[in-house]
Amino acid sequence: MISSLKRLLIGRPLKSDQLGEQKLNKTKALAILSSDALSSVAYGPEQILIVLVTIGAVAFWYSIPIAIGVLLLLTALILSYRQIIYAYPHGGGAYVVSKTNLGVNPGLVAGGSLLVDYILTVAVSVSAGTDAITSAFPALHDFNVEIAIVFVIFLTILNLRGVTESASILAYPVYLFVLALFILIGVGLFNVVTGQVPPELHTPIGTPVAGISLFLLLKAFASGSSALTGVEAISNAIPNFKDPAPKNAARTLMLMGALLAILLSGIVVLAYYYGITPKAEETVVSQIANQTFGRTFMYFFVQGTTALILILAANTGYSAFPLLAVNLANDKFIPRMFTLRGDRLGYSNGIIILGFASILLIITFHGHTENLIPLYAVGVFIPFTLSQTGMMVKWIREKPAGWVPKLVINTAGALISFIVTLMFFITKFTQVWPVLVFIPVIVLLFHKIRKHYDAIADQLRVTTCEAALPIEGNVIIVPVAGITHVVENSITYAKSLSASQVIAVYVAFDREEEKRFEEKWKQWQPDVRLVTLHSHYRSIIHPLTKFVDTVEHKASESNYRVTVLIPQFIPKKGWHNILHNQSSLLIRSFLLYKKNVIVSTLPYHLKH
Numbered sequence: 001m002i003s004s005l006k007r008l009l010i011g012r013p014l015k016s017d018q019l020g021e022q023k024l025n026k027t028k029a030l031a032i033l034s035s036d037a038l039s040s041v042a043y044g045p046e047q048i049l050i051v052l053v054t055i056g057a058v059a060f061w062y063s064i065p066i067a068i069g070v071l072l073l074l075t076a077l078i079l080s081y082r083q084i085i086y087a088y089p090h091g092g093g094a095y096v097v098s099k100t101n102l103g104v105n106p107g108l109v110a111g112g113s114l115l116v117d118y119i120l121t122v123a124v125s126v127s128a129g130t131d132a133i134t135s136a137f138p139a140l141h142d143f144n145v146e147i148a149i150v151f152v153i154f155l156t157i158l159n160l161r162g163v164t165e166s167a168s169i170l171a172y173p174v175y176l177f178v179l180a181l182f183i184l185i186g187v188g189l190f191n192v193v194t195g196q197v198p199p200e201l202h203t204p205i206g207t208p209v210a211g212i213s214l215f216l217l218l219k220a221f222a223s224g225s226s227a228l229t230g231v232e233a234i235s236n237a238i239p240n241f242k243d244p245a246p247k248n249a250a251r252t253l254m255l256m257g258a259l260l261a262i263l264l265s266g267i268v269v270l271a272y273y274y275g276i277t278p279k280a281e282e283t284v285v286s287q288i289a290n291q292t293f294g295r296t297f298m299y300f301f302v303q304g305t306t307a308l309i310l311i312l313a314a315n316t317g318y319s320a321f322p323l324l325a326v327n328l329a330n331d332k333f334i335p336r337m338f339t340l341r342g343d344r345l346g347y348s349n350g351i352i353i354l355g356f357a358s359i360l361l362i363i364t365f366h367g368h369t370e371n372l373i374p375l376y377a378v379g380v381f382i383p384f385t386l387s388q389t390g391m392m393v394k395w396i397r398e399k400p401a402g403w404v405p406k407l408v409i410n411t412a413g414a415l416i417s418f419i420v421t422l423m424f425f426i427t428k429f430t431q432v433w434p435v436l437v438f439i440p441v442i443v444l445l446f447h448k449i450r451k452h453y454d455a456i457a458d459q460l461r462v463t464t465c466e467a468a469l470p471i472e473g474n475v476i477i478v479p480v481a482g483i484t485h486v487v488e489n490s491i492t493y494a495k496s497l498s499a500s501q502v503i504a505v506y507v508a509f510d511r512e513e514e515k516r517f518e519e520k521w522k523q524w525q526p527d528v529r530l531v532t533l534h535s536h537y538r539s540i541i542h543p544l545t546k547f548v549d550t551v552e553h554k555a556s557e558s559n560y561r562v563t564v565l566i567p568q569f570i571p572k573k574g575w576h577n578i579l580h581n582q583s584s585l586l587i588r589s590f591l592l593y594k595k596n597v598i599v600s601t602l603p604y605h606l607k608h
Helices: 002-010 016-022 026-042 044-052 057-087 093-102 104-136 138-160 163-193 214-228 245-274 284-293 297-312 314-330 348-364 369-398 403-427 434-460 485-496 511-524 541-556 574-579 582-591
Strands: 473-479 500-508 529-534 560-570 597-605
Touching: 026 044, 026 104, 026 163, 026 214, 026 245, 026 297, 026 314, 044 057, 044 214, 044 245, 044 284, 057 093, 057 214, 057 245, 057 369, 057 403, 093 104, 093 314, 093 369, 104 138, 104 297, 104 314, 104 348, 104 369, 104 434, 138 297, 138 314, 138 348, 163 245, 163 284, 163 297, 214 245, 214 369, 214 403, 245 284, 284 297, 297 314, 314 348, 369 403, 369 434, 473 485, 473 541, 485 500, 485 560, 485 597, 500 511, 500 541, 511 529, 529 541, 541 560, 541 582, 560 582, 582 597
Parallel strands: 473 500, 473 560, 500 529, 560 597
Antiparallel strands: none
């Protein structure tokens, strides 16, 4: 039943030699790896206006120069990450660049920040998409969290089906969103040029604004820079591209940058000319579409595609998080399970963990996007800064042909990213301070995991001087709960093993019951020693483990090994396990931690 459900949701397993078929071409890669960056157009301009509105609508003209600054930063980042793609063609992005050039700890800071950031990518994107839906249908506003959770589950299942299958489905909404925004911007600018937008809706550029300050402008710039989240995803996911992977990834990155620049500029300009004021119950894009088209089909087309891309932008996290986790797991900083491919050749454990963590975040923040965006953005700019700095060190150290222009590009990217990071901490400290807590904790956890793996490797290495203990024989302890075929099967197996002493152990709660069982045992298995243990507190575990410890102590003196053989019957139907075998599972879980005790389960398969 479970297997059938899994096949229905995820699909049939793929052979390992089909991995090449799961690579992405540029068209599909642009859709699933750029959706995060492109979707930020829906909330990046709004974040600028939310800061400026504290002064008043008269300050909205500042959104134009602020947007120009954001575009300059975008240009520097795109050029910088293009160089990273060619310099590190096997992926890994900021983590690999920082670790290689700056050291392990800077690499772990970058890697840890991005892992958390991809979780935030899913939570922010889905929450923002849900906001877009409830802007169009206000009656659904009370169900934001539930709607967001359903979308996360859908995306998790979709990605478990494989990279190419998810890309094939997600490409259409992304390109429909780009088309919708191009139509919106085109019609909106036509209305502005032809004088259909009243000039009194906006304040002329250059109008003096009382109360404006450099601090406020820097805060607005930092908020607008949240539109650049997702730019690094392509450099992390190079292994997902078809060959030549670096060349295809670089071209996809440049196209993404061009689209993002056009869409971001268009929305900011229209918001300025329309005099859009940010509202809690309606997004800026919704207001622009409403003023441009009215509540017509085109309005709902814009809102529908916006909601879709905001939700599907989470797929950038699903594409990049598992690959980054693989790099960290290969370096032994996170569990090895992240390196395992699932039935559909994707890194299923990373996908599942990402979905689960995102749902927890959405529940914790009640789906309020505005609470997540500053934390989300600063988590991106820390790796931005580290990766660009790492590239600077690389060019200075290696000095390859044409290294000076590359150094200039990365230096500009590093400086701007560092300034933006400082802006976030200075202007939004109350919202981003958790970064100062969770990054050190994550780095410490990475080191603990690495130390554990190293210690395990040292103990398991056969070249160590620790010799294997000699084993002269076995004392086999069989816990029994009655006289049944299951117990008979286990006793027969134990007796068949050479150089073994077999002891059956029965835990009784009642003295009369204990005597009756001893008599029955003598008649049934007279040649097998039975030890009965009386439990005053109706516990099986305590007297049994105490007896095992006693036997193990005596057996070790004669170089004998103690084996606890646990009888267990296997029902024909899987769900029947809920009704049985709790005692055997409990015994096994306790005894597994006994140092010199072997725990083995002997199954007995039922026919019905």
